[in-house]
Structure formats: C-alpha cells, structure tokens
Amino acid sequence: MRLTNNQIFSRSMQDMSQTQKRLNTAHSQVTSQEKFRTSGDAPAEIAKSSYLNDEIKKNTQYQTNGLMLKSTLGLEESTLNNLHIAMERGRVLSVRALNGSVDSQDRYAISLEIDQVQKEVFSLVNSKNASGDFIFSGTASHLQAYVKDDQTGEYTYRGNEQDNDIQIATNVYIKGSDNGKRVFESAPARLTANSSNLTGNIMTVTTEVVDQGEYDNFHGKNYDHSNPANNTFKLNVIAPLLPGKSDTFEILDSTNSVLQSGNFTSEKGIRFNGVNITAQGASPGSVDISLEPPNNVNILNTLESLKTALTDTSLSNTEFRERMADAQIGIENAKNSVMSTMSTLGGRNNTITRVTESNESFKVINQEAMAILTEADLAAAMTDLTKEQNILEMSYKSFNKINNLSLFNSVS
Template sequence: MRMSFNMKFNLGLNGVINTNAKMTRAQEQLTKQTRILTPADDPAASAKVLGLDQNLAQTEQYQNNSILLKNNLALEETVLTNMRTSMDRARVLAIAAGNGTYTEQDRRAVSAELKNIQVELLDLMNTQNAEGGYIFAGYQDKNMPYVFNPITERFEFQGDDGQKSLQLSPTIALPGNDSGKFVFDDVNARFKTTAPVIAAGGATSAFVSVTNQSRFDNFYRDNYDSLTPANNNFNVVLTAPDSYEIQRNGAALVPPVTGSFQPGQPISFRGLSIEINGPAVPGQVDFSLEPPQKRNILDTLNAFVIALEDPSTNQFQLDEAIQDALVQITNASDKVDNFMATIGGRVNVLDSVFETNEDLKINNKSYRADLSEVDYAEALTEITKQEIALQAISATFTKVSAVSLFDFIR
C-alpha cells in the first residue's frame, strides 16, 4: 500500500492527539475524583448518581430543619421552665396570704411581688425567637400574643392556634412551636357555685364554700348540665322542726340527701359546706353550679392582686380569692408541665430521625462512591501509561516524519 506524506503525517498526529486525550481524561478524573465525566461514560451509573445526589441534598435539608426545630423547642422549653418556677413562687405567696396574722400592709407586700411575677410571666409569654417571631402566637407570629385590654381588664390572646411544622423526613413533620391559646388560655378556672340566695324563710345569711375541692370537682363534672341550665340549680329545703333536704331543680336527689339542721351548723354536701344562719325553718336557700370558665395565669394573678389590695375584702372573700388563685395556678402549672412533656417527646423523635438521616447519608455516599468515584491507583497508572505512550509516539512521529526518498538515495 502506498502511503503519502499527508497520510503518514495525519496518522502520527492522530496518535499523538488520541494519546494526549487519554492522558488528559485520566488527569481530569483524578482532579474531579470521579470516573464519570459525562453521562456517556456510564449512562446507568450516571442516572443512579444523579438520584443519589438529589437524595443527599434533600436529606441535608432535613438535617438543617432538625437543627432549627431543636433550637426552637429548646427555647420554648427554657421559657416554660422559667414560667414554672415563677408559678411555684406565686403559689407560695398565695398560701402565705392566707396567714391570719398578716396585716393589710403584709398583704400589700405580697401583692407587690405578685405584680412583679405577673410582669415576668407576661414577658415570657411574649417571647420572640431569633427571627423576631413570637413563639406562642401561632401563625400570627408578628403579633404580640398577649396584650392587656383596659376595657375588659383582662389579658387577651392576639394570635391563633396554628403550629409551624418542619419536615424531618419524607413522612415525618413535627411542630416547632405551641400556641398560647392551648398552653395558657385553655386552663380551667376553679369550679365553684354561685352565691346562695335565701328564697324563703327567715334566714339572715347563708354561705356556700368549697371545703374539698377534688370531691366537688368530681361532682361538678358528673352533674353540670350545659344543655339544660335549670338542672344546675340546687335547693336546700328546710322543714320543721329541724330537718333539711337538698334537691336539684325542685326534685329530690337519688338517693335522697337529708339530715338534721341547726342554724349556724354547716351542712356537708359533695365537697361543699353550706352554712345558714338565723330562724330559717321553714325556708329555702338556693344556689347553682357556675358555668365552667377558662382563665389564663395573668388574669388569675390580676384578680388575686385586686382582692389583696381591696381594703373592703372580708375574710370569706379573701379565702375564696386564695382558693381561686391556688386552684388556677395549679391548673396552669399542670398545663405547662403537659406541654413540656410533649416537647420532650418531640425532641426524642427528632433525635431518632436525625440519627436515621445521618445513617442514610453515609449509606448513600458509600453507594455513590462505588458508582462514580475514581480508583486513584488505576488513574495514576493510566496517566503514567499514557505519558510513556505519548513520549513514544512523539519520538516515533518525529523520526518517521523526517524520512524521505532523498534519505534512501544518500
């Protein structure tokens, strides 16, 4: 076969170019630490690597969400813990206010400290996170959740019941906040009765007080009728010569509740103490179960402070105010404890999911490495081999390209 100068030159040049391209490709694989430089190198592995990259990016975002969520929950837990401490102090002060030796000045001192606790609790309930959002305002985190209304003289909630959730995995999302509507406002006020009314007879006064709160609470829950308000009315019917019967809306209870009556001697009934004074027989005294109410800790302390500072408050009214405060502080504390428990549960789930995601990242990275990462020894060997081949081809090309007919004539 005859070979022209151009053919010889092009063959030599192509050899140099191809060998140089192979060496460059090996160097690029080593530099980028991957054997797949383009999808054409390995279409199947390239598709799998792309999917793994997407999964790794998604998992990384889940991990960032987990860190943010944990920080939010830690902030809420810290706030609730501090509130719990303040509530315990308020309970101690409420108990102390019932000391019979306390003067009006002593009660005012208690009132002053309770006001400071109220200010502290209000500040904690209006806590903001690092982004400036109010953590207990629900979705309305740009609005201060608790504001005092001078018209109603109550602290009113300005947020909503929303919870902002963060995705921790494709199927798990956890809320990073709790609405003050559930933490602070959804708290039962003390169950009690209305003031007694002398409906008939010559009684001069009557008092109904709760002496066993837990027993009365059970009675209240079993008997309060929200559909028929008349069923919440109770009557103490006094008959000659010295008997009483307690009825419900004019009908005898089952079984009947009867006994001997003496003016000034308390009648015990389902955790209540009913005291009727004066020539009451025959006669009747009526009272009712008050409708259930919800009251936040700020309003509870506000009402208690007013009772302590009012010089006209008698001992019976003071005792009732103390009992109201104690029961409602306890209920508020229990509610805070419940939400702290839910935060702990969320943190446990969060930690478990976080560890699972870390394991998935390791597995995906390992699989991705198996599919795409370059073998360093192989890449270095290939570079060396192609470098030697390039040197050989270059030297051969130089010698061959220099050969001509005149070289043979000489």
C-alpha cells in the same frame, strides 16, 4: 495490498489523535479526581449521582433545621421553667395570705409582690426568639402573645392556635414552638357552686367548697352541659309537723328527687358533696344551689384576681378563703399545663437527636455511593496517565520512522 504514503500518514495521525484523547481523559481524571467530564460520558451514572447529590443537600438542610430547632426548643424550655418558678412563688404567697396573723397591711404587702410576679409572668409569656418573633403566638409570631385590655383589666391571648412545624427528615415534622392558647389558656379554673333565688324566710346563703376533691368528683359526674337546668339543686327549709320540733331541710335535684335531708338550724352549715351551705333564716323558705360551669383561665388573670382579693377589705372571711382557693388551684393547674408542655419538649428533643443521627448516617452512605459513581480511582488514573503517555511517545517515534519509509530513501 499496496499501502500508499497518504494512507500510512492518515492512519498514524488517527491513532495518535485517539491516544492523545485518552491521555487528556486520564490527565483530567487525575487533576479533577472525577471519572466523567460531561454527562454524555455516562448518562446513567450522572443521573444517579445527581439524585444522590440532591439527597445529600436535603440531609444537610435537615441537619441545619434540627440544630436551629434544638436552639428554639431550648429557649422555650428555659422560659417555661422560669414561668414555673414564678407561678410557684405566687402560690406560696397565696398560702401565706391565709395565715391568721396576716392583717390588711400584710395582705397589701403580699399584693405588691404578687404584682411583681405578674409582671415577670407577663414578660415571660411574651418572650421573643433571636429573630424577634414571639415564641408563644403560634404562626402569628409577629403579634404579641398577651395584651391587657385597659377597659376590662383582663389579659387576652392574641396569637393563633397553629404551630410552626419544622421538617427534620423526609417525613418527619416537629413543632418548633407551642402556642399560648394550648399552654396557658387550657388550665382549668377552680370548680365552685353558687346560690340564688332566695325565697320565704331565708335571708342570706353562703356556699363554700370545703373538700375540693369530693366536690370535683360530684361535679364531674353530675354536671350537664346540654341542659343547664339539671345543674341546679334546691334547698327547701320546711316547718315541723309537730309543735316544738325543729325545722328540717331537704335538697332536691332537677327531677325533685330528695338527695339529702335533716334538721335545719339557722347559720349552721349543711355539708353537701364537698360544699358547705350556710343559710340564715327559718322555714318556710328555699334557695337554689347551682354548679358553676367549668372554664379555663390563664395565669395572668388568675394573678390579677389574687391581687384584687388581697386589697379588697370588704370581703368576708369565707369570701376571702374562697378567693385564695381560686388562686391556688388556678395557679396549680397552670403549673401542671406548663410542666406537661415541658415534658413534650423533652420528647421532641429526643426525636431530633435520633433523626439527626439517622440523617448523618444516610448522608455518609449517599456520599460513599456518589463517590463510587463519580470519583476517579487516583491510583488507576495515574497508571492510565503513565500508560497513555508512553503509548503517545512510542507513537511519535514510530510515526517518524514509518513516515521516512520510501523507495527514494533507498536510492543512492
């Protein structure tokens, strides 16, 4: 078969063009260290690498979220710890106020220190983060968490009950803060009892919880949320059947069942499930003793009531003791709520640490897999580059020789 010069020329040019293309590819791999120049070179591998790249970016954002979240939780923990210290100072002052040697001037001095404690607490519950958001306002972080109503003198919560959840992994969300409704509004107030509806010869009645644990247990077992009438007990003072005998008393529940009875002496206390009932008067007469409904109180209002009681000179000794007991238990319950929240912060920080370590591992694995798919083997690429350069040089030399092959070159 005869080969024309044109055929030889075209075939040689085609081979050199292919060699040049392979050389360019090898050179591109060496300089960019990437296997492929376009998605058309390897569609499946490029698609997989795009997915892995997205996962790496997600993990990087999760890591950033985790670091920011740790900083935010650290601020909250520090704030709660300072609140706990301030509350404990308030409790100590309320105990000092009950010292028998403390007079009205001392109580006033204590009230001034309580006022400073209250201001500190007010500042702490309205703490802001680096972005200027109130950390205890829930998702309504632009609103100040607590404000004072000038009309009532009470402190009210203005935030909401929703939490800022931060994503730190594909299916892991962590609360970025705790709303004040849960932290400060969930502390139970002290359970008490009161008297009302005095009849007959009963002149005055005072009720004082002298054993809080016993009364709380009785209250918990007997308080009826659905029917308030069942929460009222009646103390009846009954005249003696025989002359010369003393009056007697009986305490009835809402079904008129006798729960307790005995001899009655005016102004002598009657102990009833942790409550000391002192009635002044004689038979016949009665009074209703009611269980106060359970409710919650925030620490600011607890301190406000404590401050008011310390400066109220009209309170009797019994009333003053009751008000101090209200403050001490209110403060203690508020401290417990703060400590409970702090314990959850520790758990959240531990979760962030574990998830962050997992994210870092996944990131490294994805980066290695992506490198296998897209990054060129530099040693192999250098070998290919050298090989293609040699081939191209040989092609040029061969082309020159073949191009000069002609019968005319043989004619002398």
